[in-house]
Amino acid sequence: SAVISQKPSRDICQRGTSLTIQCQVDSQVTMMFWYRQQPGQSLTLIATANQGSEATYESGFVIDKFPISRPNLTFSTLTVSNMSPEDSSIYLCSVEGNAGTYEQYFGPGTRLTVT
Amino acid sequence: DAKTTQPTSMDCAEGRAANLPCNHSTISGNEYVYWYRQIHSQGPQYIIHGLKNNETNEMASLIITEDRKSSTLILPHATLRDTAVYYCIVSGAGNKLTFGGGTRVLVKP
Numbered sequence: 001s002a003v004i005s006q007k008p009s010r011d012i013c014q015r016g017t018s019l020t021i022q023c024q025v026d027s028q029v030t031m032m033f034w035y036r037q038q039p040g041q042s043l044t045l046i047a048t049a050n051q052g053s054e055a056t057y058e059s060g061f062v063i064d065k066f067p068i069s070r071p072n073l074t075f076s077t078l079t080v081s082n083m084s085p086e087d088s089s090i091y092l093c094s095v096e097g098n099a100g101t102y103e104q105y106f107g108p109g110t111r112l113t114v115t
Numbered sequence: 116d117a118k119t120t121q122p123t124s125m126d127c128a129e130g131r132a133a134n135l136p137c138n139h140s141t142i143s144g145n146e147y148v149y150w151y152r153q154i155h156s157q158g159p160q161y162i163i164h165g166l167k168n169n170e171t172n173e174m175a176s177l178i179i180t181e182d183r184k185s186s187t188l189i190l191p192h193a194t195l196r197d198t199a200v201y202y203c204i205v206s207g208a209g210n211k212l213t214f215g216g217g218t219r220v221l222v223k224p
Contacts, residue, residue, distance in 0.1 A: 042217060094136075103149070107158050
């Protein structure tokens, strides 16, 4: 299974600012995913990030608000732009398992509080 | 992706088998049933998946009905560390995962 780390693990930010979250994987993966988990809620997929192409965003999420980079096969960033208190959530990245398997492996998450 | 229906919560006794049901009556022929769990303050953890045959691994067993409209995740000997939210997800192979509300499982001593 892949080992995924995220930075920062948590942060408290002021409204109107931006935060970039990093996701590092210990092996090369094609697809990486970014999720949001609002307080007390389930996970919602924000976007899928493939190396070498633009991220594909789900309905309700736009690139201007959540720009994503995927510079190589082991790393991705998600930026939460112009933050408001409604952006307070846990943000998680995940990766696909080995080819031929269908599971995803998740990072520990980044807990963001916007004041 | 097909929708799933799970009980909101359930309690289990430590050391006993925990049987977690999931309904997915609109599942299509190429969609898999996945189970994940999320322990408090952690990212979700993959448990098991299946297409139409029953599956077993070191964590759990997955029983899928013949018509594939429902399934049951079985934790054979629940421990306190199995307390978590369990998500049943239906998705095509390699497709994105759509998480529902899940079942909040509390294992009691």
